[in-house]
Amino acid sequence: MSDVMEFEGNKDNISTKAYLEEAVSQPEISSLASVASHHSAPGSQPLGTGLEARGVHAWFGKHHALADVNLDFPAGTVTALIGPSGCGKSTFLRTLNRMHEFIPGAAMAGEVLLDGKDIYEPGTDVTKIRLKVGMVFQKPNPFPSMTIAENVLSGLKLAQLKTTNKDDLLEECLHRAGLWNEVKDRLKAHGGSLSGGQQQRLCIARALAVKPEVLLMDEPCSALDPGSTLKIEETVRQLIESVIVVIVTHNMQQAARVSDYTGFFLSDGGPGQLIETAPTSEIFSRPKDPRTEAYVTGRFG
Amino acid sequence: MSAQVPELEVRDFSSVSPQKPWKLSPREVAINASTILIALILSPIIVQVTPLKGKLGLVLTFILVAMVGNIVLSFLRQGVQAIGNSIASTFIYLAAGLVLLPVASIFFTVIMRGYHAVRINTFTQDMSVTQSDGPYTEGGALHAILGTLMLVLIASLISVPIGILTALYLTEVKGRAEGTIRFLVQAMSGVPSIVAGLFIYSVLIVGAGGHYSGFAGALSLSILMLPTVARTAEEVLKLIPRDLREAGVALGGTQWRTVVMVVVPAARSGIVTAIILGVARVAGETAPLLLTILGSTTTHLNPTDAPISALPLYTFNLLRTGLNVAIDRAWTGALVLMILVLILFVLARLASGRKK
Ligand SMILES: Nc1ncnc2c1ncn2[C@@H]1O[C@H](COP(=O)(O)OP(=O)(O)OP(=O)(O)O)[C@@H](O)[C@H]1O
Ligand SMILES: [Mg+2]
Numbered sequence: 001m002s003d004v005m006e007f008e009g010n011k012d013n014i015s016t017k018a019y020l021e022e023a024v025s026q027p028e029i030s031s032l033a034s035v036a037s038h039h040s041a042p043g044s045q046p047l048g049t050g051l052e053a054r055g056v057h058a059w060f061g062k063h064h065a066l067a068d069v070n071l072d073f074p075a076g077t078v079t080a081l082i083g084p085s086g087c088g089k090s091t092f093l094r095t096l097n098r099m100h101e102f103i104p105g106a107a108m109a110g111e112v113l114l115d116g117k118d119i120y121e122p123g124t125d126v127t128k129i130r131l132k133v134g135m136v137f138q139k140p141n142p143f144p145s146m147t148i149a150e151n152v153l154s155g156l157k158l159a160q161l162k163t164t165n166k167d168d169l170l171e172e173c174l175h176r177a178g179l180w181n182e183v184k185d186r187l188k189a190h191g192g193s194l195s196g197g198q199q200q201r202l203c204i205a206r207a208l209a210v211k212p213e214v215l216l217m218d219e220p221c222s223a224l225d226p227g228s229t230l231k232i233e234e235t236v237r238q239l240i241e242s243v244i245v246v247i248v249t250h251n252m253q254q255a256a257r258v259s260d261y262t263g264f265f266l267s268d269g270g271p272g273q274l275i276e277t278a279p280t281s282e283i284f285s286r287p288k289d290p291r292t293e294a295y296v297t298g299r300f301g
Numbered sequence: 302m303s304a305q306v307p308e309l310e311v312r313d314f315s316s317v318s319p320q321k322p323w324k325l326s327p328r329e330v331a332i333n334a335s336t337i338l339i340a341l342i343l344s345p346i347i348v349q350v351t352p353l354k355g356k357l358g359l360v361l362t363f364i365l366v367a368m369v370g371n372i373v374l375s376f377l378r379q380g381v382q383a384i385g386n387s388i389a390s391t392f393i394y395l396a397a398g399l400v401l402l403p404v405a406s407i408f409f410t411v412i413m414r415g416y417h418a419v420r421i422n423t424f425t426q427d428m429s430v431t432q433s434d435g436p437y438t439e440g441g442a443l444h445a446i447l448g449t450l451m452l453v454l455i456a457s458l459i460s461v462p463i464g465i466l467t468a469l470y471l472t473e474v475k476g477r478a479e480g481t482i483r484f485l486v487q488a489m490s491g492v493p494s495i496v497a498g499l500f501i502y503s504v505l506i507v508g509a510g511g512h513y514s515g516f517a518g519a520l521s522l523s524i525l526m527l528p529t530v531a532r533t534a535e536e537v538l539k540l541i542p543r544d545l546r547e548a549g550v551a552l553g554g555t556q557w558r559t560v561v562m563v564v565v566p567a568a569r570s571g572i573v574t575a576i577i578l579g580v581a582r583v584a585g586e587t588a589p590l591l592l593t594i595l596g597s598t599t600t601h602l603n604p605t606d607a608p609i610s611a612l613p614l615y616t617f618n619l620l621r622t623g624l625n626v627a628i629d630r631a632w633t634g635a636l637v638l639m640i641l642v643l644i645l646f647v648l649a650r651l652a653s654g655r656k657k
Contacts, residue, residue, distance in 0.1 A: 130553045143548070143562075155552035
């Protein structure tokens with residue numbers, strides 16, 4: 001309880017500028033950390049770790065929804081994707097864990113490299129990709145037939161993973177999602193019995209339980225109150241030690257608060273494109289593209 | 302930090318009591334009741350002075366008068382706009398009452414005519430040594446009860462898995478044959494029950510030289526049960542939001558594991574409804590059984606080699622004798638069948654509601 005209070009207290013005292021400074025300093029620290037911690041894939045260069053989109057296009061039937069997106073998600077960073085509605089942010093996000101192909105008539109082009117390997121390479125096990133690249137949806141979607149505890153651990157069963165200690169994992173994931181204190185006494189209650197914000201944090205805990213390398217979040221706070229939103233943002237900041245986070249948001253302050261890098265998408269009638277990507281502080285203080293500036297200062301979109 | 306948060310003031314709310322201001326006041330209830338009362342008094346008078354005669358006339362007049370009273374009342378209270386609402390709600394209540402009427406009267410008739418032939422031996426003896434017009438204290442429906450249970454069990458074992466898998470094909474796999482399969486299932490649900498019996502009779506009993514048997518009967522019932530289970534399960538599975546399927550797949554589950562762990566459990570109570578509707582469809586079927594199990598007076602538990610009995614057939618055969626005692630036994634058979642189906646439904650609901 002008290003840590004929440006402090007977090008909310010901080011919000012009042014620290015100006016956006018302070019957040020931005022914090023955001024600026026983050027990449028340097030974390031990129032050092034990433035060099036130190038990511039030497040897991042033997043043979044591959046250190047630069048090959050992380051997630052990388054190369055020339056990604058996406059179609060729904062004949063409709064070209066997304067064109068030529070090149071974007072790097074280095075280890076240890078949070079990247080925010082911003083842009084007006086319908087510009088292809090969700091579509092892009094879903095190409096990163098191969099959920100795009102779930103839609104009938106969908107097609108794509110380009111490469112998405114995870115630890116240096118293209119996830120669309122023929123013969124790739126899609127379920128393994130989705131296990132490594134987790135996802136949190138815009139609408140909270142806990143499994144209605146399962147309890148809170150079962151929801152958190154559902155990924156292990158779905159992917160048929162083995163764990164030595166489920167209770168520890170359960171507690172750890174709920175802690176990381178900032179939900180433990182609220183549900184520790186009713187782990188056997190149904191997931192649907194939680195409030196919307198709690199359900200969303202339950203979905204985050206569920207996504208964390210399978211230990212993903214990347215977590216994609218599509219407007220995870222759009223249906224939440226400011227308190228839950230701040231908790232989730234706090235969670236995201238803590239995640240960067242082990243997870244690459246990509247978060248779609250319509251909230252500029254949120255992008256400024258949580259992300260190290262920001263990508264701005266725009267569709268001018270045609271397919272959506274990545275207009276500009278830069279460290280978050282730069283996007284908000286001195287964007288290179290006039291359209292980015294117009295958007296972040298609220299002049300359109 | 303938390304010291305800055307002011308304590309919530311303790312206030313006493315005991316003077317406020319919960320109320321329901323949207324409920325009708327006693328005065329309004331009395332006015333409503335008085336229109337019904339007026340209708341009750343008026344309708345016999347109207348029946349007396351007009352050519353309308355008989356019970357039916359009385360009931361119709363009563364409904365009409367009550368309706369008019371209701372409409373006038375709502376006009377006086379709320380003006381012209383309320384009339385449409387009042388007419389609609391009157392018809393809705395009327396329709397609900399009309400649905401209840403035959404159901405209640407069937408239950409009432411079966412219970413009244415069926416109960417006095419019920420003895421302990423109804424459930425413990427068969428008719429192998431008893432004449433159908435023998436005393437109530439001899440013979441019973443045991444063979445028919447066991448026969449019906451056997452038929453329903455085997456038919457369910459065949460059509461529930463196939464029906465649910467068909468529904469999963471239509472909603473989850475969405476394969477190339479989706480349209481064709483859906484059309485065939487719909488066509489199958491239109492097959493008359495006697496045709497299902499005739500089909501099994503000609504293929505299995507005449508064609509393949511098989512026996513009249515429980516298995517043949519269960520097969521003919523499966524033909525009727527399968528489309529009901531498949532179509533209801535399909536409708537239920539369609540209601541499960543796509544979000545859940547996406548969430549399951551996004552967690553690294555295969556489609557099959559997502560279906561088994563997420564989609565089907567979320568639809569569990571609906572799938573049980575599908576099974577119940579399927580059982581309800583076939584438990585009382587008589588026509589296909591005439592051609593497949595033939596009927597019997599002895600208890601026979603092997604479903605493969607000889608004719609057996611079932612409650613609908615037991616009822617039918619006893620009614621045809623025209624003997625008073627036998628007809629009483631037939632009504633008892635109908636009563637037992639209804640209770641049996643009821644018990645199956647309750648068991649199914651309990652099983653679906655319980656946590657694993
Ligand atoms: N399932 C679909 N079928 C067909 N077209 C789609 C589908 N989903 C999205 N699109 C189209 O693709 C384009 C990009 O949509 P997308 O959902 O990626 O936008 P977005 O940037 O996430 O918007 P928002 O901020 O409103 O969520 C839009 O033109 C949309 O109409
Ligand atoms: Mg979107």
